[in-house]
Amino acid sequence: MGYLEIKDMEISFPTPKGKYIAVKDINLSIAKGEIVSIIGHSGCGKSTIMNAIGGMIIPTGGTVFLNDKKIKAPGPDRGIVFQNYSLLPWLTVYQNIFQAVDAVMTCSKFDKHEIVENNLKMVNLYIHKDKLPGQLSGGMKQRVAIARAFAINPSVLLLDEPFGALDALTKGTMHLELLKLWNLDNREKTIIMVTHDIEEAIFLSDRIIVMNDGPSATIREIENVRIPRPRNKLDIVNSPEYRAIRDRLLHLLTDKFSIEDLGIKYKN
Amino acid sequence: MKEISETDELKLVEIKMKVVPKESQREPDDYKKKIFISKLIEKGKSLLFTILGLSLFLLFWSFITSFTKGDLPGPKATLTVLFEMLRDPFYDYGPNDKGIGLQLMVSLTTVLKGFLLGSIVAIPIGILMGASNIYRLLFYPIVQLLKPVSPLAWFPIGLVVFKDTGMATVFIVFITSLWSTLINTAFGVSTIPQDHKNVAKAFGFSKMRYLTKILIPYSLPHIITGLRLSIGVAWLVIVAGEMLSGGTGIGFFVWDSWNALSLEKVMSAILIIGTVGLIFDKIFTIIENKVSYK
Numbered sequence A: 001m002g003y004l005e006i007k008d009m010e011i012s013f014p015t016p017k018g019k020y021i022a023v024k025d026i027n028l029s030i031a032k033g034e035i036v037s038i039i040g041h042s043g044c045g046k047s048t049i050m051n052a053i054g055g056m057i058i059p060t061g062g063t064v065f066l067n068d069k070k071i072k073a074p075g076p077d078r079g080i081v082f083q084n085y086s087l088l089p090w091l092t093v094y095q096n097i098f099q100a101v102d103a104v105m106t107c108s109k110f111d112k113h114e115i116v117e118n119n120l121k122m123v124n125l126y127i128h129k130d131k132l133p134g135q136l137s138g139g140m141k142q143r144v145a146i147a148r149a150f151a152i153n154p155s156v157l158l159l160d161e162p163f164g165a166l167d168a169l170t171k172g173t174m175h176l177e178l179l180k181l182w183n184l185d186n187r188e189k190t191i192i193m194v195t196h197d198i199e200e201a202i203f204l205s206d207r208i209i210v211m212n213d214g215p216s217a218t219i220r221e222i223e224n225v226r227i228p229r230p231r232n233k234l235d236i237v238n239s240p241e242y243r244a245i246r247d248r249l250l251h252l253l254t255d256k257f258s259i260e261d262l263g264i265k266y267k268n
Numbered sequence B: 001m002k003e004i005s006e007t008d009e010l011k012l013v014e015i016k017m018k019v020v021p022k023e024s025q026r027e028p029d030d031y032k033k034k035i036f037i038s039k040l041i042e043k044g045k046s047l048l049f050t051i052l053g054l055s056l057f058l059l060f061w062s063f064i065t066s067f068t069k070g071d072l073p074g075p076k077a078t079l080t081v082l083f084e085m086l087r088d089p090f091y092d093y094g095p096n097d098k099g100i101g102l103q104l105m106v107s108l109t110t111v112l113k114g115f116l117l118g119s120i121v122a123i124p125i126g127i128l129m130g131a132s133n134i135y136r137l138l139f140y141p142i143v144q145l146l147k148p149v150s151p152l153a154w155f156p157i158g159l160v161v162f163k164d165t166g167m168a169t170v171f172i173v174f175i176t177s178l179w180s181t182l183i184n185t186a187f188g189v190s191t192i193p194q195d196h197k198n199v200a201k202a203f204g205f206s207k208m209r210y211l212t213k214i215l216i217p218y219s220l221p222h223i224i225t226g227l228r229l230s231i232g233v234a235w236l237v238i239v240a241g242e243m244l245s246g247g248t249g250i251g252f253f254v255w256d257s258w259n260a261l262s263l264e265k266v267m268s269a270i271l272i273i274g275t276v277g278l279i280f281d282k283i284f285t286i287i288e289n290k291v292s293y294k
């Protein structure tokens, strides 16, 4: 059995119009240290799957095992970056991270302080540590959420569109920070990430999971990314593997590639 | 689609050039001065309207006075007596003749005692009601049943239990202070967004950490609003309560002055009661603004 094992998972929500099945028949086995991306159209159930792994919701059918134990609740072994950041608006950037560290870790107060400061420096927000979330830009909030998840040093990182609000430059830096962190720990951290960015998925992942559209969304296809690590962003874009994967993903996620596909004649 | 021609583009450029620099981009000193002046004008305006409103009120009051052929003392007679009262507010010529300041102190102490006790009871129960369905089901019917009862109806019960009119007055203020605080606290706690709860769940916050870092900061503005409403009603009730209990306090003063047929004193007391109520409200409004994090 894999390190993280999802078996016949189905998740439905009660709605006024009856049961809404968000995802079903999800079977997935993820090894320790693997980096996996989940990609799919908006509303297909990516966050729902992440929540089930995080223990935030309990699947209505099937089971999720982590390290042979059934997941029933969140735990310090999993660090979550929520899609909507979920920062506490009355706490400063520093306190938002500190409260999580203080709740999860058992080390001394001084060590906790060090952890918070180091993670703030990692996401380049140290000078903003005394600001309230309301005074931050979307991308800055996102980085606080990332620092908070990293700070508790979990063995599984669950990142729901963690870099969606970042500019290309900051995004690139964050990619490298993520890989650095992963490399630091003998690559034992398992990272599961939701993204809409195909290039990001290929650059970071060992496998890319492509979802069908909901309702009752299932896994459509799993792409293996066999590009050797360490990967160089500039070099890999020219490699045939990269291009092949990107084309396949584009075809899976897009069905129209030009306005001519919409039946529009383009006049010169 | 209409294409932008070359001349159109030129016009666009022209428009862009003409755009006046924003206020903040001008000389900073000049900018600050402007802000200051506009604030001053705003303040002056609101002062002007306050004075206008008060004058209208005085005019109306004088009209009623002349309408009742002087049975009701007019503003001038009342204000003269009021200043008289305020000149020596703390005199004490025995149990039936005390200065207005002393009477006010008695009332304020009673209100604060009852209000504090009421808040100490109401906030925790409100939190329980907002956080758990069981407590809501348990307490809500009681609240609904007792809330509409006039606080004065509790006076005899207070007398029976405490055998003391002073304590009985504190008791009715206590009962009065419960409801708004309770309901607002419960509402605040029950509307904590799922996002905030998710943080607590994901990072395994203890009950205490949840209480101090999420529940209270989120519901504090609601709690303060509840307290503000509560103390307002408590101050309303104290006057009537002291009329019943007698002896001391601003309410007793009103009743005593009425019996002594000194309507100027009654009117003065009304002005004082109103001012104190206004001050309570202002204090809590300031706290309300301080604790709202947005």
Ligand SMILES: Nc1ncnc2c1ncn2[C@@H]1O[C@H](COP(=O)(O)OP(=O)(O)OP(=O)(O)O)[C@@H](O)[C@H]1O
Residues within 6 Å of the ligand: A013, A014, A015, A020, A022, A041, A042, A043, A044, A045, A046, A047, A048, A049, A083, A214
């Ligand atoms: N609590 C809920 N109650 C009812 N329906 C829900 C709930 N949570 C999610 N859903 C439904 O489940 C489906 C999947 O939602 P989910 O948030 O997982 O999508 P997503 O793939 O993360 O989308 P996006 O890319 O826009 O974030 C949606 O149709 C959504 O309406």
Ligand SMILES: [Mg+2]
Residues within 6 Å of the ligand: A046, A047, A048, A083, A160
């Ligand atoms: Mg989502």
